[in-house]
Amino acid sequence: MALTGRAALVAALGSLPVGILAPSWTGMLAVNVPLSLAILCDYALAAPVRTLQFTRSGDTSVRLGDTAAVQLTVTNPSRRRLRAHLRDAWPPSSWTSEAEQASSRHRIAVPAGERRRPTTLLRPSRRGDRQADRVTVRSFGPLGLIARQGHHRVPWTVRVLPPFTSRKHLPSRLARLRELDGRTSVLTRGDGTEFDSLRAYVAGDDTRSIDWRATARQSAVAVRTWRPERDRHILVVIDTGRTSAGRVGDVPRLDAAMDATLLLTALATRAGDRVNLIAYDRRVRAQVRGRTAGGDVLSTFVSTLATLEPELVETDARGLSAAALANAPRRSLIVLLTSLDTAPVEEGLLPVLPQLTQRHTVLVAAVADPHVEAMARARGSVDAAYQAAAGTQAQAQRRRTADRLRRHGVTVVDAPPHDLAPALADAYLALKAAGRL
């Protein structure tokens, strides 16, 4: 039950006849009894809320920054016309601003026995699952003096996927991959170490790649082509511990790591490699076993990563190493997306690193903070001098940590958030070209 402003307005206007014509209890009754009766009639004539039927349809996933449309079908099975305000409630982060939130309120009129389909537009401000809350209906009577109010729960989930902003780097990296593959029209010998096929010599080919034995069998000169190894295994390990919660700019390190993961996955899948993923802090938070064929590897990755959140616990490096080894039965490239903070690396990662490097190639990628770089460059005042000292020291420590990792034969990629994904892709391509996978 909900009174409307109209009822209050009528009562306020009633003070005129009460004050002017009949200033007495009689006057009060003469105004308020008809008003009360009208309100009661209005309530009785309003369409019932409880018997309404709701169904939902529409988008179930949306990329962060895009708009999702979710339709809500309202069926009015009663014999009265439904005039209602409707609030389709979603969590606050389903919209980026208050103004957009207005799209969750609808005014609908549904004649008896018919249905209407209002659409709620969501533009989520964060990654993860958004679950629809209750649908609140306010059904007004024909006079608009009072409304029946009630809730319906119509479940629906919209998964907000990582934005994958580094998608724009994919074409250039694919072009380099094709170059490696020897499939381009460029007349260079394809890099790589795996024998691919023989083809006829074309003027300009490297004479060193002529296969004399094949040439002797044929009438024409044949050259060997090479291609990079295929069907290699890549295991991406995302550290979701406390260091991944730190924000660089306004985005957690974890999100930058995801972006890099997605670019690497897209690239490696095209290159014919097999990508697996685990996310770990003190236990496995997410796990994907990628398949070699099929384009849905990336979408599986995207929807798995969508719900991943940093946990405020110290990462268990020993457990992480064990989980990585369990998920990499064959020789693999282990891409570890973690931080280069001194303490976690020296106390956690370095002792267990030999276990990983023994059989696998390890690549450590970390998100650098542009703000620390800006601090190291600060000049001009006393505060700035101390900031420069602190920033420089942080950078130096980071570099020392990276050097210690490199001494273990680990490839280290340390880049600010927007550069991490292309840098990681380049490091992968370099390893592939060098035949180290």
Place this chain on the structure above:
Amino acid sequence: MTATTADPTTSESRTPRQVWQRVRGLLLAALVLVVAGVAFAAVRSGGQHGRLDPRSGDPYGSLAAAELLRDRGVSVDVVTTLDEAAGATGPDTTLLVTGPNMLTAHQQQRLHAATAGSTGRTVLIAPEGSSVARLVPGVRQEARGPVTARPPRCELPAARTAGTTDMGGVLYSTDAHEAIGCYPDDELASLLVLPGRGNGDTVLLGSPDILHNDRLDQQGNASLGLQLLGSRTHLVWYLPSLDDPSAAENGSGSRNTGDDRGAGGESEFIGLIPSGWLWGTLQLALAAVLAALWRARRFGPLVTERLPVAIRASESTEGRARLYRKADARDRASATLRSATRTRISPLLGVSPRDADSPAVLLPALTARLGNTGSELSSLLFGPAPTDDAALVLLTDQLDALEREVRTS
């Protein structure tokens, strides 16, 4: 990406049946409370109800005394307001005040003023404390005694005729010579008669027991009661009540006449406003209540959500900078900055990073590159820590200048 769900029973509102199931317990509890309250009040009020009321047949009522008086030709009028009581005083009227202690100080003063000038009889039942001085100046309340059968021991004709009666209660004394005290307890009178102007007098009764229905037929109670109340042809039986408008005239009874004007002014102001405005305002207040109900109803509950933590990754570095500043750690800051500069310029000079911290290798290479004197560069790159903040700022600038020079040379 498109799917549909269908579920006909999505409503979360309660059905009327559920509402009834929820509230019936509360309703039952409220009903039990009301019934218990009514029953308790009925049991407890019993005998005390209608105390000294001439219309009440309860043990503590006074219907019997009033009927006997009527049989003897005395008219009995019950009044409940002071205005009626004061207006009824007259030479052939007896005014019986059953509860003088219930009157406010202001009412007591008005009652005294009305009765002092009258030639009728005023009977006051057991006034106590400060009421005594206001109602009958010159009389003091001394003590309390038990209500028992007592002999009159005085010259009052009525008392002599009645003989022993149930008297006691509040005991009085007075210095007035013409006063007659009867039924004494330790020389203090429980019945005091004070002659007034002309034929009038004032009677103070220490206890009301002689007028109660259940005691009227004992001792000489009926005789004394009838003689005291039946001496005039009219009897005004004043039962003070709480809804008497004169009780509200003066705020809380213990205060005095000072407030009279203020109270009168306020009521005059309200009286001056046309009644239409007052009723219109009342209706507007009702509308305001409706508006409050309208605004107070929420359009569905708030939706809660788990938010992620917001920690800046650079927080510890900023903290370290503030810590350096607070501790004036110029030595540490300058060492860090110098070391960073050395590390950056050493590859430009063809010196291996391992030798960057050794003056013997770095300084000759630097001197050869720039042609500067060694001592200046030595103090810049390997010198002591700056002594004050200004020197630290200067050092950072000089290190920057040196690095630029090496890069451009």
